[in-house]
Amino acid sequence: MIELLHQTIEFWLQAHWSIALLMSAVVNIITYVTASCFFSCFFKWLTEHQQMGQHVDNRPLKAGQVKREIKQGLITCLVLAACSLMTRWWYSGIWPAGWGLFAWQVLLFALFYETYSYWVHRLLHGRTFSSVHAVHHRSTRVTPWTAYSVHPVEAVLIGITAPLFILLLPLSLGVAFSLHIMGMVFTIFIHSNFQLRANRTLARLLSASAYHVRHHQNGQVNYAFTTALWDRLMGTKKAS
Numbered sequence: 001m002i003e004l005l006h007q008t009i010e011f012w013l014q015a016h017w018s019i020a021l022l023m024s025a026v027v028n029i030i031t032y033v034t035a036s037c038f039f040s041c042f043f044k045w046l047t048e049h050q051q052m053g054q055h056v057d058n059r060p061l062k063a064g065q066v067k068r069e070i071k072q073g074l075i076t077c078l079v080l081a082a083c084s085l086m087t088r089w090w091y092s093g094i095w096p097a098g099w100g101l102f103a104w105q106v107l108l109f110a111l112f113y114e115t116y117s118y119w120v121h122r123l124l125h126g127r128t129f130s131s132v133h134a135v136h137h138r139s140t141r142v143t144p145w146t147a148y149s150v151h152p153v154e155a156v157l158i159g160i161t162a163p164l165f166i167l168l169l170p171l172s173l174g175v176a177f178s179l180h181i182m183g184m185v186f187t188i189f190i191h192s193n194f195q196l197r198a199n200r201t202l203a204r205l206l207s208a209s210a211y212h213v214r215h216h217q218n219g220q221v222n223y224a225f226t227t228a229l230w231d232r233l234m235g236t237k238k239a240s
């Protein structure tokens with residue numbers, strides 16, 4: 001599996017930019033569609049047939065909402081693919097030399113992402129970018145498809161996260177790719193609008209979705225995505 005990924009990344013690096021763009025777009029679209037379908041169906045099944053969970057927000061979806069979200073989400077996948085081409089200029093190797101370096105790259109990128117995504121999100125809620133971020137907040141009750149239903153300008157701000165990091169610190173392409181796919185799946189998950197009824201430990205693990213749903217209900221709180229670190233520091237955290 002790792003070998004296949006390694007060979008695919010090598011091919012992507014040497015390919016003409018148009019082929020590399022196509023490959024990135026296909027991977028993003030497959031991840032977006034597969035993860036959104038999975039979370040939609042799995043949480044619907046848990047809610048309706050197993051009575052194990054419930055929606056965090058029960059307001060009805062808007063007319064044509066999911067269709068609009070999918071269309072916007074597919075455009076975002078293309079923008080993310082275009083941004084990924086920047087990593088072909090600045091990357092440092094396909095894999096880090098050893099597990100120690102691997103751990104450092106993951107830790108530093110996680111810290112960078114945590115800080116960058118929080119402050120960009122706050123900027124998007126400011127007056128200058130309010131019409132840009134309004135595209136994402138048109139979905140008041142979220143669905144997994146909402147995750148990438150964003151304005152192309154916001155898509156660029158998301159897409160340049162890894163290229164910006166690579167300008168500052170070394171990041172191997174294999175690590176960047178793996179974190180990107182995990183990040184996409186996680187972003188789709190937090191838009192699932194689902195919380196477990198039973199099992200406290202598991203419910204706490206899945207509470208990231210309720211945390212972000214509160215942001216869609218009240219745009220002044222819960223700006224963070226992965227941990228509540230910056231929300232705690234800046235007093236913008238609202239319990240899920």
Ligand SMILES: [Zn+2]
Pocket residue numbers: 136146147191212216
């Ligand atoms: Zn959202």
Ligand SMILES: [Zn+2]
Pocket residue numbers: 121125133137215219
């Ligand atoms: Zn927002």
